[in-house]
Amino acid sequence: MNYFEIAIQKKARTLKDEINFNKAQSFFIKKEWDSTLVYSMKQLNSNADAEVKEYCHYFRGYSLREKELYKQASIEFGLIKKSFQYYYLVDNSIGLLFYYEKKFENAIAHYLMAENEILNHKDENEIATLYENIGICYLHLNQYTRAESYFKKDAILNPKRVTQGVVRSNINIANFYYEQYKDQKAIYYFEKAYSLSKNIKDFKLKENTAYNLAVVEENRKNYKKALTYRKESEDWKDSLNNQNKIWAVADFEKKFAVAQKQKQIKVLEVENKLKDNQRNSLFFAAIGLLLILTGGVYMYGQKVKNAKTILLQKNKLDELNATKDQLFSIVSHDLRSSVNALKTSNAKLSATLETKNYDELHQLIIQNSTIANGAYSLLDNLLHWAMLQTKQLYFHKESIHLYSIVQQIEYNYKPLLLDKAITFENSVSKNIFIFVDLDSLKIVLRNLLDNAIKFSNENGKISFYTQESNPDFCDLIIKDNGIGMSENTIKELLQEGELLAKKSNSEIIGTGLGLQLCKQMIRKNSGTLVIESEQNKGTKMILTFPKTIV
Known part of the structure; x- marks a missing residue:
């Protein structure tokens, strides 16, 4: 636990009556970003004082950054005043956002503004990460002398034992030489990083080191070895998922x-x-x-x-x-x-x-x-x-911001949408909160979006939108313009007698288990499901859930 996490725990103890803030900081420390976003938003909607709001905006910006929603993260960080006690952490985070946007000079400027405060806390891991990030930015700007200086500072802070920082340091030095066409030195450090990664449990770093050697072997035109390294890289990626x-x-x-x-x-x-x-x-x-x-x-x-x-x-x-x-x-x-x-x-x-x-x-x-x-x-x-x-699935109903959840599901399925060039439209009202179990709602939306993609044609369109026909309930509509289905198929899918439903389209492999699972979870959340469809004209899945009682 770092000094900031200790500080927010102390802050939470002085605000025992602020339940939403206490939950937000607890989930932040546990790295449960979705729950952090929910409870920090609830705290912001309450009559919180200015300092508590600064903490909540930081929680939200950091969580959105970790979820790779960089534009929304930048908005949250922009709401924090420079008088905030931990504004140097905001500078450090904004620097990272500029780095992701490849605006390296802006990133360096923010890193340097955060440097003095980070050095004062004498957290070697945090200092090493800062030097590593600055060195990488200078490397992208082809300012090799400055890049080398910061990489050396990072290397000095590395412990004698093999850690994630040691492996990253070797990767950075390898890239430093590779950018200057000093291939022999670069390959030495790429191979050293790959060898050291055997002693750590970070699947992402293992994937990275194997991928680097695959690129090296491809440049050597040794395609058999390159394929072996690429397969290992994919295996580590699958293991992580x-x-x-x-x-x-x-x-x-x-x-x-x-x-x-x-x-x-x-x-x-x-x-x-x-x-x-x-x-x-x-x-x-x-x-x-x-x-x-x-x-x-x-x-x-x-x-x-x-x-x-x-x-x-x-x-x-x-x-x-x-x-x-x-x-x-x-x-x-x-x-x-x-x-x-x-x-x-x-x-x-x-x-x-x-x-x-x-x-x-x-x-x-x-x-x-x-x-x-x-x-x-x-x-x-x-x-x-x-x-x-077997009644092993835990259900906990709470107030959920529907627009944010649909946004998360869209992000998870972005590669599949891009693969079929499908347009995704999120027109869900940003003011709607529903009272459901978060995990089961995600399972339902993932399955229905997966089916919509599966049964949509190339260059199709999928829309999520809401309508309010009842003041106590919200209708969420998932619409696609895919191959659609017949009335008989709809009746078969909605039957409760059998576990599996047969699909008329034999070219698409499926069991119907996903939709049966969705129906049961919708029912457990006090919701309903209606299907409207015509063949070759698309399908509407209409889900009805109870709203949060204010």
């Missing part, structure tokens, strides 16, 4: 194992009760005939009670087994198709690699990525569906 999902699966398996142990304990408790009752029966039998009769009646009642308990446990176990069998059926049917497609594509990939047909090789790599993403989406939906069916 999948890490959170792996943790979720591990947590689910852990909870399931605990539940199984609890069932075993309950069975043992029932057995012990039966044994105790039997011993009590023998004891009362020695007293007399009347006590024996009384004991027999008592035993009969206990057996009936135990039998009911066992029957309830059996029914619950049968239900869980049915759910498990259904999941296995989906996995065996749908994943087999994806894996078989991936296997066939990989065989073509190997053959194409031998012929060095790079255009076809590029298309096959894109095809593999599409198949893998489809299988990943299926597994993601299966995980949430299973957690929902």
